[in-house]
Amino acid sequence: MKNNLDVSYDTLIPNNVNLSSDRRVLKALEKWHPGYLTWWNDLGPKGFQESNVYLRTAISVDPKGWAKFDYVKMPEYRWGILLAPQVEDRRIPCGEHYGKPAWQEVPGEYRSLLRRLVVIQGDTEPASVEQQRFLGKSAPSLYDMRNLFQVNVEEGRHLWAMVYILQKYFGADGREEANGLLQRASGSEEAPRMLGAFNEETPDWLSFFMFTYFTDRDGKMQLEALAQSGFDPLSRTCRFMLTEEAHHMFVGETGVGRTIQRTCEAMKEAGIEDPNDIEAVRALGVIDLPTIQKKMNLHYSLSLDLFGSEISTNAANAFTAGIKGRYGENKIDDDHQLHNDLYSAVSVKNGAIITEDVPALSAINMRLRDDYSKDAAGGVKRWNLVISKAGVPFELTLPHQGFHRQIGTFADHNLSPTGEILTDEQWKDAKGQWLPTTADGDFIKSLMKPEWEAGKYAGWISPPRIGIDNKPGDFEYVEIHMA
Numbered sequence: 498m499k500n501n502l503d504v505s506y507d508t509l510i511p512n513n514v515n516l517s518s519d520r521r522v523l524k525a526l527e528k529w530h531p532g533y534l535t536w537w538n539d540l541g542p543k544g545f546q547e548s549n550v551y552l553r554t555a556i557s558v559d560p561k562g563w564a565k566f567d568y569v570k571m572p573e574y575r576w577g578i579l580l581a582p583q584v585e586d587r588r589i590p591c592g593e594h595y596g597k598p599a600w601q602e603v604p605g606e607y608r609s610l611l612r613r614l615v616v617i618q619g620d621t622e623p624a625s626v627e628q629q630r631f632l633g634k635s636a637p638s639l640y641d642m643r644n645l646f647q648v649n650v651e652e653g654r655h656l657w658a659m660v661y662i663l664q665k666y667f668g669a670d671g672r673e674e675a676n677g678l679l680q681r682a683s684g685s686e687e688a689p690r691m692l693g694a695f696n697e698e699t700p701d702w703l704s705f706f707m708f709t710y711f712t713d714r715d716g717k718m719q720l721e722a723l724a725q726s727g728f729d730p731l732s733r734t735c736r737f738m739l740t741e742e743a744h745h746m747f748v749g750e751t752g753v754g755r756t757i758q759r760t761c762e763a764m765k766e767a768g769i770e771d772p773n774d775i776e777a778v779r780a781l782g783v784i785d786l787p788t789i790q791k792k793m794n795l796h797y798s799l800s801l802d803l804f805g806s807e808i809s810t811n812a813a814n815a816f817t818a819g820i821k822g823r824y825g826e827n828k829i830d831d832d833h834q835l836h837n838d839l840y841s842a843v844s845v846k847n848g849a850i851i852t853e854d855v856p857a858l859s860a861i862n863m864r865l866r867d868d869y870s871k872d873a874a875g876g877v878k879r880w881n882l883v884i885s886k887a888g889v890p891f892e893l894t895l896p897h898q899g900f901h902r903q904i905g906t907f908a909d910h911n912l913s914p915t916g917e918i919l920t921d922e923q924w925k926d927a928k929g930q931w932l933p934t935t936a937d938g939d940f941i942k943s944l945m946k947p948e949w950e951a952g953k954y955a956g957w958i959s960p961p962r963i964g965i966d967n968k969p970g971d972f973e974y975v976e977i978h979m980a
């Protein structure tokens with residue numbers, strides 16, 4: 498197979514996988530397309546389908562110049578199928594087939610395991626679009642609105658990426674799963690999305706920024722692990738998705754950072770020195786730092802749940818099969834089979850949190866989650882820098898891994914953010930100090946007034962340091978035509 502860097506636009510579905518000579522798959526995707534558009538129009542960004550949005554579209558998978566920017570109406574976005582270039586002589590990077598040539602077709606014995614992984618990943622992509630569909634109306638600027646829509650169209654493309662894998666490699670079952678991805682919906686009673694965090698609302702812009710920082714980062718870790726798959730088409734698909742994913746986390750990190758910056762500036766201007774004087778800070782029309790900490794606690798803990806149980810046979814099986822690796826598998830210095838390796842895992846035993854060595858193979862999820870936590874700490878450090886530079890005595894901290902968990906070893910225990918085990922009573926009394934209350938949510942919502950004049954920003958958030966695609970400060974990122 499030749500390496501296509503450029504994307505061909507001669508089919509309805511732009512692609513670099515030679516779809517025009519793969520009639521069966523092209524037909525299957527063309528058949529799926531109308532349902533996708535119906536989904537996009539029904540459950541995608543509400544009210545802005547007629548607006549011209551300054552979006553980037555992937556035109557190549559060459560890392561040096563893969564995207565071009567232009568105004569586009571979202572329903573006309575060219576959602577394409579893009580795979581990163583094939584690595585010559587790529588080998589299976591882990592498990593019992595370690596070192597053998599990577600599979601170009603689905604290995605029969607792992608078919609259902611592989612399909613399940615693809616479906617779970619695929620299910621998260623449209624879910625986040627659904628969760629964010631009402632945010633356009635309260636966008637704090639056209640810049641932010643454009644970023645929201647960019648994230649949305651790219652999550653739509655990620656759905657296409659997974660659907661391509663299903664349609665091309667999984668026959669009739671794949672087709673059925675592809676349809677199922679359009680039938681489930683975030684928060685639906687009858688057919689919810691598969692993972693908990695993807696059925697929560699994204700009710701305001703701080704939630705959106707926290708979501709793209711913490712939950713899209715879970716996506717990044719899962720894609721990193723799938724990019725290490727011995728099933729080469731999946732690996733290549735995920736590698737290209739990671740290019741786009743980086744922007745989503747940038748939106749989250751800078752969004753939270755700009756919120757913090759505005760809060761600190763407003764406090765300084767008003768001469769408020771105590772960051773915990775919540776009423777005084779809120780009276781300035783900005784979000785107080787303790788509330789930002791609470792939102793962080795919520796989104797971080799929901800995202801940790803996405804990694805599944807610390808000790809997992811499914812994860813061990815996927816690793817041994819060679820269909821899902823560890824983060825940075827090809828850079829890890831071990832036998833990549835984990836026959837005798839240990840990993841130090843936490844658990845709760847007899848009312849205490851303990852750390853003990855367990856077979857590393859059983860703790861694959863835990864390891865990926867630990868890698869995630871390290872990765873997530875970077876942005877928190879940079880947020881704290883914004884606070885300390887402003888001279889405000891406050892520090893944001895990631896809560897203990899066992900705080901507010903619904904899945905895994907901590908699920909049946911109440912832990913404080915610093916890791917003390919609490920009684921139900923103690924938890925009930927203190928919970929409102931650590932997680933956003935209804936009143937906190939109402940306050941944040943009260944600030945969510947749209948600012949749609951080019952170059953202007955709502956009072957609770959600072960402007961970005963640089964524009965998208967180096968555009969000037971007053972650039973009109975969205976030409977609004979309300980549907």
Ligand SMILES: [Fe+2]
Pocket residue numbers: 622651652655716742
């Ligand atoms: Fe995604």
Ligand SMILES: [Fe+2]
Pocket residue numbers: 652713716742745
């Ligand atoms: Fe994303």
